[in-house]
Amino acid sequence: MFAEERQRLVAERVAEAGRVSVTELAERFSVTTETVRRDLASLETAGVLRRVHGGAVPAERASTAEASLSERQVQNLAEKRRMAEAAAALIVSSRAGSILLDAGSSTEAVADCLLSHPDGAPELVVMTNALPIADKLAAVPGLAVHLLGGRIRPVTRAAVGQAAIDAVERHRPDLAFIGANGVHADFGLSTPDPEEAAVKAAFVRCARRAVVLADHTKFAVEALVQFGRLDAIDTLVTDRAPEGELAAALDDAGVEVMAP
Incomplete structure (x- = not known):
């Protein structure tokens, strides 16, 4: 699986689940945790998600974010x-x-x-x-x-x-x-x-x-x-x-x- 396709699936999983862990993603895509962290870093740079301890959450889920x-x-x-x-x-x-x-x-x-x-x-x-x-x-x-x-x-x-x-x-x-x-x-x-x-x-x-x-x-x-x-x-x-x-x-x- 190419990195671009895997990152697209990672983004979809984060949007669906609300929060994902590095370990979960590594097992899901049969890659190392280091590969997952690189994917998350790329997606964070693109504004798709936000990295947190041990995983990632959607980009809009900052601690002070509040919908009207x-x-x-x-x-x-x-x-x-x-x-x-x-x-x-x-x-x-x-x-x-x-x-x-x-x-x-x-x-x-x-x-x-x-x-x-x-x-x-x-x-x-x-x-x-x-x-x-x-x-x-x-x-x-x-x-x-x-x-x-x-x-x-x-x-x-x-x-x-x-x-x-x-x-x-x-x-x-x-x-x-x-x-x-x-x-x-x-x-x-x-x-x-x-x-x-x-x-x-x-x-x-x-x-x-x-x-x-x-x-x-x-x-x-x-x-x-x-x-x-x-x-x-x-x-x-x-x-x-x-x-x-x-x-x-x-x-x-x-x-x-x-x-x-």
């Missing part, structure tokens, strides 16, 4: 809908009376599932730091919606800062649904912005049960700021069951994985 809410709302729609329905089912099965909804496209999909809150069902208290979610749910019968205050970040339309953290810490909700930009075996849960990370960490601390929603593209990703170790959460709702090192780390941490 409007961009994320049109990505992986079917997967997010399945994840949201599974997450919303936890509200019923756990008989939760109060929930926290983090800002983000996956948690907003959970909010969409609450739009048809049945008449006669017990009132559900919904707390959120997300302007779009509060606006969407404010007029739904049977939902008592509380918007957490703070400075609004334009990219996610989320309230952040000490005011939001203080508001969260005065409560003990039954469930918290939290988004993440990265879910990593060693680094845990992460997001690019320090202020959003602080609010997410407060969500994890204060809820009786912390549920993270993250599709498979977030696996093995380390965004800039950690907001929790894997053993700080109870459940991961995703679209594809993790494998390898991440699967083992989640199991060791006692995290329930739901992949509808």
Whole structure:
């Protein structure tokens, strides 16, 4: 196999998997690890990928990279809908009376599932730091919606800062649904912005049960700021069951994985 063809296949594998290791690629193409590293160096120079310790990730996956809410709302729609329905089912099965909804496209999909809150069902208290979610749910019968205050970040339309953290810490909700930009075996849960990370960490601390929603593209990703170790959460709702090192780390941490 010529180097150009192998590098094209390497680029396709990185785009598909989100992260690949040097060892995996060497075995896949029956070449030495030194050959793989040269291929990765060439592809990084061409702007196709970015090398990280032990392998490579897509070029756009820098630790501070963050898509806008409007961009994320049109990505992986079917997967997010399945994840949201599974997450919303936890509200019923756990008989939760109060929930926290983090800002983000996956948690907003959970909010969409609450739009048809049945008449006669017990009132559900919904707390959120997300302007779009509060606006969407404010007029739904049977939902008592509380918007957490703070400075609004334009990219996610989320309230952040000490005011939001203080508001969260005065409560003990039954469930918290939290988004993440990265879910990593060693680094845990992460997001690019320090202020959003602080609010997410407060969500994890204060809820009786912390549920993270993250599709498979977030696996093995380390965004800039950690907001929790894997053993700080109870459940991961995703679209594809993790494998390898991440699967083992989640199991060791006692995290329930739901992949509808």
